[in-house]
Amino acid sequence: MKFKGFFDYFLLSVALWCLVCQNRVEGRLLSLSKPNPDAAASFARWLVSQNSWGVLNTLSSDLGGAPFGNVVSFSDGLPDEGRGIPYFYLTTLDPTASNALKDQRSSLTISEYPVGTCGKADPENPTCSKITLTGKLKVVDGNTGDAEFAKKALFAKHPEMKGWPKDHNFQFFKLEIENIFLINWFGGPKPVTVEQYLQAKMNKLSFAA
């Protein structure tokens, strides 16, 4: 009986542990629910706020003006309080920042795929949404409210940035958005103006699978 009791306890522990792990891995807690694809501006804001990284594109000064994409982390605000404008923490040791200092034309591209809400759709399937924000990549002026916001927004979503090497001269940058390309369903890009995007209201708190 003693062994049996231990066995029960062991099984119960394993079961509970597994259920906790399952929730952590599969039961993704999204505090902002995914908007209807027809609500294009809100959908775009949701997609930007739910991602923490994307590909930032500049014109390569080293490679004859070729379009040069680079994986970067970004943040548009504190978690669930995104404002839509992506901020970055970049060093000129990396080509993206030095390209932008020569030519500010830039875009940020984000996929829904890593968020985990595309179901079985291929990453290129239009129901698996994607967004490209095109504009100017600019240094955020130091000692301003904007710089303070950039710091809070980035360090909240990317805590390890606080410890990145001081001698690498990291600086805050932001993308001033001029054009929005959003695909979130069949039928081609959804028209969204920058004004609609920045003023979009987000859905209330909810759980989403």
Added chain:
Amino acid sequence: MKFKGFFDYFLLSVALWCLVCQNRVEGRLLSLSKPNPDAAASFARWLVSQNSWGVLNTLSSDLGGAPFGNVVSFSDGLPDEGRGIPYFYLTTLDPTASNALKDQRSSLTISEYPVGTCGKADPENPTCSKITLTGKLKVVDGNTGDAEFAKKALFAKHPEMKGWPKDHNFQFFKLEIENIFLINWFGGPKPVTVEQYLQAKMNKLSFAA
């Protein structure tokens, strides 16, 4: 006692089910093992072959020559038989293909982050690897061995492509690589020539956590 037996059975079932799920989610089966970061060419090939999507950059003819990144699916060969050259299945209904037909300068950017092997590193941390292949994005000539390879490579990794609408005029494209930008550890980009990359040997089959 009968109830106790049922309870044991129930716990055992939950435990076994959870363990299977855990393996499916966390015990990622990679048939090519991740090379040492110092083996730059093999590492680059591994990163390209393990991913099925990335951001393809072109120069936007609609947006004043801005760099325009777009989420796309790609394949460099049959699973675990990648040859390093990325192939795409694109339609001119999408700006990327139409941009490339006007100016072939292009790049493909891929992150290790969605592969799931970055541990706790931030997507911008240099130990979470990333690669940008820069070159020319070209249409693959129809009725050639190259077109046959493109079709097999893409449809094996992206089965739903077979059913994509015929009237959208999808075509096979490939990136002729001219430059490789690889970050896979501290200390800046790893030098890799296109020749080293294309000739790199891949590691043998193995399981990786």
